Amino acid sequence: MMKLVIKWNKKRSYVLAICVQSKTFERGMTMTGYVVDFLLVAMLVIGFTAIMGVTLNGIGERLLSHKRRNEFVVRSNRTQEGWNKVGGKKK
Template identity: 40%
Template sequence: MGAMLLDFTLLALFIVGITATVGVISSAIGIKVFGRGKENKHVNQSNKTQVGWKAVGGTKK
């Protein structure tokens, strides 16, 4: 019974690990192939929106 539980646990960990790894790899490939330089699209838009805003917070030195 203990061997079956160990086998089941190892199989479950293997399936979850492979699934997570394939997800990360396919996401990276999708960004590189289909992103076409749009990685910073939201950052660039935020910077355009904030042009001319006053800096608030922080300390003056």
């Protein structure tokens, strides 16, 4: 169970701190445990966001591109027509 704690300065009438306290932290969850939990959640959020971005981009390209799927490859090949081959081994 979590509770919201607001510390109020009566003399100057402003909020000193707003924090969320949980029973697990009160029972002895150390700062190391807190940092590990924070890092795990951060990695999961970043990883999930990255995977969703790649997945949705692939789905969008497949469903919405239709005729223009190879547009940039075709343009690049047209630009390079007639160029001399450079490098590699001579045959």
